[in-house]
Amino acid sequence: MHQGIRNMEDYFKLPIVLRAKELEEELRTGATKPFKKIIKAHSEDCHALGQKPITFLRQVLILVTYPELMKDPRFPEDAKERARVILAGCNNGSIGSYSENSGIETIRRHCAEFIEHRDGIHSDWQNITLSPGTSGGIRNILQLLAWKLNGKDPGVMIPKPSFPLYDACLQELNMHSVPYFLNEKKNWGVDLKELNKSFDDSTSTCTLRAIIVNNPGNPTGHVFTLQNIQEIIKFAYNRSLIILADESQQGNVYDGSRFHSVKRVMIEMGPPYCDIELASFMSVSKGYIGESGVRGGYVEVVNMDPDVYQMYVKSLVCPSSLGQAAVHCLVDAPKEGEASYRGFLMEKNEILLSFKEKAKLCSEIMNSINGITCNPVQGAVYAFPRITMPAKALNAAKYENQLPDVFYTFQLLEKTGICVIPGSTFGQKPGTWYFRTTILPLEEEFGEMLKGFREFHTKFLTMYS
Amino acid sequence: MHQGIRNMEDYFKLPIVLRAKELEEELRTGATKPFKKIIKAHSEDCHALGQKPITFLRQVLILVTYPELMKDPRFPEDAKERARVILAGCNNGSIGSYSENSGIETIRRHCAEFIEHRDGIHSDWQNITLSPGTSGGIRNILQLLAWKLNGKDPGVMIPKPSFPLYDACLQELNMHSVPYFLNEKKNWGVDLKELNKSFDDSTSTCTLRAIIVNNPGNPTGHVFTLQNIQEIIKFAYNRSLIILADESQQGNVYDGSRFHSVKRVMIEMGPPYCDIELASFMSVSKGYIGESGVRGGYVEVVNMDPDVYQMYVKSLVCPSSLGQAAVHCLVDAPKEGEASYRGFLMEKNEILLSFKEKAKLCSEIMNSINGITCNPVQGAVYAFPRITMPAKALNAAKYENQLPDVFYTFQLLEKTGICVIPGSTFGQKPGTWYFRTTILPLEEEFGEMLKGFREFHTKFLTMYS
Numbered sequence: 001m002h003q004g005i006r007n008m009e010d011y012f013k014l015p016i017v018l019r020a021k022e023l024e025e026e027l028r029t030g031a032t033k034p035f036k037k038i039i040k041a042h043s044e045d046c047h048a049l050g051q052k053p054i055t056f057l058r059q060v061l062i063l064v065t066y067p068e069l070m071k072d073p074r075f076p077e078d079a080k081e082r083a084r085v086i087l088a089g090c091n092n093g094s095i096g097s098y099s100e101n102s103g104i105e106t107i108r109r110h111c112a113e114f115i116e117h118r119d120g121i122h123s124d125w126q127n128i129t130l131s132p133g134t135s136g137g138i139r140n141i142l143q144l145l146a147w148k149l150n151g152k153d154p155g156v157m158i159p160k161p162s163f164p165l166y167d168a169c170l171q172e173l174n175m176h177s178v179p180y181f182l183n184e185k186k187n188w189g190v191d192l193k194e195l196n197k198s199f200d201d202s203t204s205t206c207t208l209r210a211i212i213v214n215n216p217g218n219p220t221g222h223v224f225t226l227q228n229i230q231e232i233i234k235f236a237y238n239r240s241l242i243i244l245a246d247e248s249q250q251g252n253v254y255d256g257s258r259f260h261s262v263k264r265v266m267i268e269m270g271p272p273y274c275d276i277e278l279a280s281f282m283s284v285s286k287g288y289i290g291e292s293g294v295r296g297g298y299v300e301v302v303n304m305d306p307d308v309y310q311m312y313v314k315s316l317v318c319p320s321s322l323g324q325a326a327v328h329c330l331v332d333a334p335k336e337g338e339a340s341y342r343g344f345l346m347e348k349n350e351i352l353l354s355f356k357e358k359a360k361l362c363s364e365i366m367n368s369i370n371g372i373t374c375n376p377v378q379g380a381v382y383a384f385p386r387i388t389m390p391a392k393a394l395n396a397a398k399y400e401n402q403l404p405d406v407f408y409t410f411q412l413l414e415k416t417g418i419c420v421i422p423g424s425t426f427g428q429k430p431g432t433w434y435f436r437t438t439i440l441p442l443e444e445e446f447g448e449m450l451k452g453f454r455e456f457h458t459k460f461l462t463m464y465s
Numbered sequence: 466m467h468q469g470i471r472n473m474e475d476y477f478k479l480p481i482v483l484r485a486k487e488l489e490e491e492l493r494t495g496a497t498k499p500f501k502k503i504i505k506a507h508s509e510d511c512h513a514l515g516q517k518p519i520t521f522l523r524q525v526l527i528l529v530t531y532p533e534l535m536k537d538p539r540f541p542e543d544a545k546e547r548a549r550v551i552l553a554g555c556n557n558g559s560i561g562s563y564s565e566n567s568g569i570e571t572i573r574r575h576c577a578e579f580i581e582h583r584d585g586i587h588s589d590w591q592n593i594t595l596s597p598g599t600s601g602g603i604r605n606i607l608q609l610l611a612w613k614l615n616g617k618d619p620g621v622m623i624p625k626p627s628f629p630l631y632d633a634c635l636q637e638l639n640m641h642s643v644p645y646f647l648n649e650k651k652n653w654g655v656d657l658k659e660l661n662k663s664f665d666d667s668t669s670t671c672t673l674r675a676i677i678v679n680n681p682g683n684p685t686g687h688v689f690t691l692q693n694i695q696e697i698i699k700f701a702y703n704r705s706l707i708i709l710a711d712e713s714q715q716g717n718v719y720d721g722s723r724f725h726s727v728k729r730v731m732i733e734m735g736p737p738y739c740d741i742e743l744a745s746f747m748s749v750s751k752g753y754i755g756e757s758g759v760r761g762g763y764v765e766v767v768n769m770d771p772d773v774y775q776m777y778v779k780s781l782v783c784p785s786s787l788g789q790a791a792v793h794c795l796v797d798a799p800k801e802g803e804a805s806y807r808g809f810l811m812e813k814n815e816i817l818l819s820f821k822e823k824a825k826l827c828s829e830i831m832n833s834i835n836g837i838t839c840n841p842v843q844g845a846v847y848a849f850p851r852i853t854m855p856a857k858a859l860n861a862a863k864y865e866n867q868l869p870d871v872f873y874t875f876q877l878l879e880k881t882g883i884c885v886i887p888g889s890t891f892g893q894k895p896g897t898w899y900f901r902t903t904i905l906p907l908e909e910e911f912g913e914m915l916k917g918f919r920e921f922h923t924k925f926l927t928m929y930s
Contacts, residue, residue: 013779045562046561047557048562048563053559053561061530062526065523065526066524066526066527091512092515094518096758096759097512097757132597132760132782135782172780292563293559293562293563293785293787294787295783295788314478315637322759322788323760323787
């Protein structure tokens with residue numbers, strides 16, 4: 001067996017998630033439990049948790065799939081116009097034909113306009129490639145770096161805590177994963193000292209090629225400050241690292257925070273920083289769109305050696321045309337004056353406002369509970385509360401042969417039906433314990449969940465103190 | 466740079482294809498040429514060449530994307546029933562949610578039924594995984610084998626001539642590609658002697674892990690006989706190779722030939738052959754469906770070590786749900802008595818009948834031309850005619866610093882606008898020259914093309930003899 005794949009953690013088969021599935025099945029077949037349903041606060045799957053699809057996007061998808069519907073007056077003109085633009089970019093006007101490996105040109109051009117509008121800085125459409133989503137996009141770039149340098153294995157710096165798919169991808173490619181810890185006390189920001197230490201500690205085992213940055217962040221719900229981004233850029237420049245910026249949740253920012261794209265910041269910093277190699281990833285799986293199933297995203301690559309970029313484009317497989325069409329809807333959404341504008345804005349704002357309210361509510365409630373502390377949820381759709389575990393609970397966990405955070409989340413699940421992910425899945429500093437909850441459950445359920453959580457935690461403390 | 470990727474040939478950037486694009490642009494901007502348009506006989510993109518999508522499939526896609534259309538009486542009940550089945554398999558009933566890595570269970574179950582019906586032999590749905598198409602599927606399996614064994618690099622036997630994406634995939638994974646030549650005199654069948662020679666010659670450079678079999682075949686248009694398949698199975702057993710069977714064109718078989726799946730043949734052969742490890746690949750990109758853009762396919766894996774199979778499933782990324790829905794339409798097509806049946810059958814048969822007629826016409830015309838010989842097109846959508854090159858033409862090619870087949874196909878393109886791919890792209894025995902044409906251009910254009918080809922070849926012979 002390929003050792004890298006053997007080592008890969010199976011994120012979808014986490015014991016806590018498997019147990020939640022079992023419990024759901026037990027409930028379905030009539031078992032009596034202290035709860036009536038499983039609250040899937042572990043899942044990042046927006047639509048699975050009840051988020052509604054954006055009507056405009058779905059209309060464009062069906063119009064490109066079944067062009068006869070163009071004649072149907074119930075579909076708005078702007079959706080039809082987008083469909084015509086997309087189909088004009090397809091070979092022979094069919095969404096069923098292959099696109100170029102890098103994606104449909106007209107969609108790539110619209111991605112560049114979208115980025116330009118976001119940053120106020122030029123974006124070259126030829127630097128944009130369409131991807132089957134962020135994890136696929138990151139894999140395609142990492143693969144370019146998966147070769148020995150100076151006789152040593154290649155390595156990549158990844159944040160901790162972070163989404164385990166980065167690790168899985170590095171394992172698959174037989175690359176070293178070199179963690180750098182985010183600083184909880186600075187709203188999960190980066191510390192230059194930590195970055196340097198992490199780099200220096202790894203030099204004997206591997207040659208570092210890149211640093212992965214996740215902003216807004218999973219599982220921590222942070223949004224990096226401008227200063228944070230500047231520090232990362234300086235560090236990457238000093239250490240000759242490529243920045244891989246997972247910015248797929250850039251549309252979800254709350255709490256007065258602002259999203260700063262790595263691209264904009266480095267260009268504004270001027271030479272020598274504006275010449276750093278960067279790949280930034282965006283997708284339609286997250287945010288107000290939440291279309292994980294259609295598999296669509298884009299990658300903007302800047303400052304890559306043209307020869308290497310050509311190799312990169314060559315190594316791509318053309319992504320789903322329908323996923324590409326969904327990306328088009330993200331980057332060319334209805335504009336003021338267009339037929340769908342009002343309805344689109346209402347749907348979008350309803351989702352984003354609900355995220356915002358749940359984000360605020362979540363950290364407020366968490367911080368009001370004895371023994372739980374939680375940074376504000378500034379972006380993305382996650383909270384990462386810290387649990388102060390009483391000594392008796394630590395002993396009980398040891399007795400069960402479980403890590404304390406795993407013990408805690410299993411207790412929570414068995415007592416309340418609430419499924420969250422133990423912090424150790426994402427990486428946490430030794431001796432600290434967390435869990436990740438999403439803010440995706442719909443409002444009513446989310447309220448219930450916070451209430452259930454508070455009750456559980458109070459009883460947990462009583463039991464183990 | 467990753468050496469494997471550097472070595473990958475860029476199939477989409479073949480000089481002949483780039484030149485065809487240039488010529489198309491020149492025509493568009495008013496240049497005078499000896500032809501009015503480019504005939505894209507190089508392309509495998511069915512819809513790009515005018516093949517119509519299957520209405521039933523597109524209806525199912527729009528119904529799952531926009532369930533409100535379920536109420537629309539213009540869409541038939543069987544399409545709605547398929548859409549309901551698919552959505553019932555999606556988390557929370559939305560095509561926008563993630564599926565399991567291995568695909569939506571209900572679709573996997575229907576794939577197994579489809580295979581059972583094809584072979585008359587049990588197929589376990591848990592052995593089926595859904596893929597983003599054949600090339601992605603093959604890559605996922607090859608990756609499992611991409612590690613050194615007995616201190617030697619891993620290698621895979623691949624047919625020559627063959628589709629260059631197998632080579633590209635092996636290069637990407639840093640695996641050795643060990644060619645075995647198909648026998649033109651036996652309708653591009655396999656020779657046991659050649660298989661053994663190819664295996665034995667490679668043992669000093671790599672450890673062979675698998676053999677890729679392509680049936681019906683690209684670029685040769687062959688369909689293997691039962692005896693051929695049996696020989697491959699015996700060979701794979703004797704040499705402990707896994708068989709990777711690209712059977713994605715199994716639906717396109719003409720000329721009285723019959724498709725024999727490797728799975729059926731090995732099971733029917735009984736022990737020890739029925740225990741061979743096999744992965745078979747199917748997709749919706751080819752055949753009467755031709756939906757290359759939606760990126761959907763399935764893989765059936767049998768006899769794989771359960772531990773390795775688990776790793777394989779773990780390494781998958783969930784493919785596009787819409788691609789999966791398209792696979793559902795392939796494996797659960799309208800049945801007799803259902804509302805869409807008649808219309809579906811008419812569309813399907815029209816496409817397949819046209820393929821059949823063009824297949825026959827193509828080899829007939831080719832063989833009637835002096836200096837061209839061509840095996841019957843038994844399956845898939847390709848002919849691979851052999852050109853006997855006059856000595857003067859060989860000299861002219863040398864003078865142009867081109868391989869003779871490249872010289873020939875460039876001449877053909879410049880004089881007639883017909884774009885075909887030189888045989889050297891696929892691999893050919895030294896000193897023999899071929900080109901690949903598809904039979905995808907629509908009938909009228911295809912007729913024109915054969916006529917234009919005959920005229921060109923006659924002039925070519927006159928000029929160089």
